[in-house]
Amino acid sequence: MPPTPSAARRAPRIAVIGGGIGGLTLALALRRHGLRAVIYEQAAELAEIGAAVALSANATRELERLGLGAALAAVSTEPTELIFRDGRSGARVAAFPVRDGGAYRERFAAPYYGVHRADLQKVLGGALAGEGLHLGHRLAALDQRGDAMALTFENGAEVEADLVIGGDGVRSVVRRWITGGDKVRYSGTSAFRGVVPMGLLPSLPDPQAIQFWMGPEAHLLHYAIGGEADSVNFFAVVEGPETWTSDRWLAGIARAEHRAGFAGWHPAVIEMLDALPQSQRWGLFVTDPLRRWHRGRAVLMGDSAHAMLPHHGQGANTTIEDAVTLAELLAELPAAGGACDLDRMMRRYQGLRQRRTRTIQRSAWATNRLLHLPDTAGPEALARRDARMARFPEDFGWIHAFDARATALEAAAGGSRAA
Known part of the structure; x- marks a missing residue:
């Protein structure tokens, strides 16, 4: 796509730390405006950590605007429904159509997808075609000079x-420089995960739905992925351990430890957990809300700024929103593009992104408590939980309806709309 007229100026030299979903999306969004970003990725090859990602309309509409709609659809599964179930009986607590009847697309004007992270990485990386990408570059230090x-x-x-x-994740080097410390903390919850061939799950009802199985101090989320919907990505979350002693995301587990939090649950849940060997658990880490996202000529995006519990599936989606917002604001910088203009841009960016991401972070914590509600809470509390799940579209549709590009353009034009 040729540069827009706004690109006819001395473009700022933009360095992106991290070649994940956010960094690649940002580079593609900037290129649309004739701006170039140089990405520095610590890994020797592009490889996303984790099994899969759920992309909701607030992200897929932006990827479609970048011309990636067909490529993304070819490697994704659109879930039939969103279903909340009792983890032990398997009874439906609440259900909402997604692909069925075109309900989700009709409401949000963009699709909901389950996609393997490696496939999403290929779509983004393929579109970028290696332009400005430097692998094997782990950031050691940064310093402002003038x-x-x-x-x-x-x-x-x-x-x-x-x-x-700084798109360098939860343990961000750029964030430590900006804030003067490390703002990441262990959430007190951990997870087991995997991608299971559909043929290994004969007990699974509604296999192409995105489903939450809820129970005391645990839940399991799963959804189908791939262009043929032939695999299921699952993410099983439990309370504990109370402290995390490993200096890595992963910690080894004893034999059958992954089943301990799911004793007596529905056969489909146990079947999924046992379909693959489980030898480790993932600690779930979050960033504390940051007072500032920028310092000097450095600014944060994605998990480095607002890592959150995954219970709304918004980690990757809000990162894509960040990338699009930054690209639109950078594209609107005056021709001089001086230091004052960059300062103003970063303040505006934080103003646009901070409140929304904090709200989603807080909501994810609240959702964790609902999904893990113990039996001792009593029947009235459980009934209130079920009623809350039945209001899911009304309570959380605002997350999916958000249009990052439109919001950024309005702000760049002097509007006051934020999140």
Whole structure:
């Protein structure tokens, strides 16, 4: 796509730390405006951690605008329904059509997809075609020198940039420089996960639906992925351990430990948990709400700014929103593109993104409590939980309806709409 007229200026040198979903989306969104980002990724090859991702309309509409709609649809599954179930009996507590009857697309004007992270990475990376991507670059230090940022990498490389965008995840080096400390903490919950061939799940009802199985101090989420919907991605969350002693995301488990939180649950749940060998658990970490997302010529996006519990499936989606917002605001910088303009842009970006992401973070914590409600809460509390799940579209439709590009354009034009 040719550059827009707004690109006819001295473009800022933009360095993106992290070649994940956010970094790649940002580079593609900037390219649409004739701006170039250089991505520095610590891994020797692009490989997303984790099994799969659920993309809701607030992200898929942006990816479609980037011309990725057909490629994304080819490797994704659109779930038939969203279903909440009792984890032990398997009874439906609440259900809402998604693909069925075109209900979700009709309401939000974009699809909901389940996609393997590796396939999403290929779609994004393929569109970028390696432009400005530097692998094997782990950031060691950054420092501001005048109006420029000096970056030093562990491989010895040194570069300068007018703007550094930290998309380097929960344990972000850029965030530590901006905030002066580490704002990540263990949530007190952990998860078991995997991708299971559909043929190994004969007891699973409604296999192409996205489903939450709820129970005391645990829940299991799963959805079909792939262009043929031939696999199921699951994410089983339990309370504990109370503390996390590993310095990594993963910790080893004893034999059959993954089943302990799901004793007496529906056969489909046990079947899914046992379909693959389980030798480790994932600690779920979040970032505390940040007072500032930027300092000097550096700014944060994605998990580095607002890592959240995954119970709304919004980690990747809000990261894509961040990327689109940054791209639109950068594209509207005045021709001079000076330090004051970048300062103003970063303040506006934080103003647009902070409240929305904090609200989703808080809601994910509240959802964790609902999904894990113990029997001791009593029948009235359980009935209130079930009634809350029955109001899911009314209570949480605002997450999916959000239009990041329109919001950013309105802000760039002097509007006051934020989140």
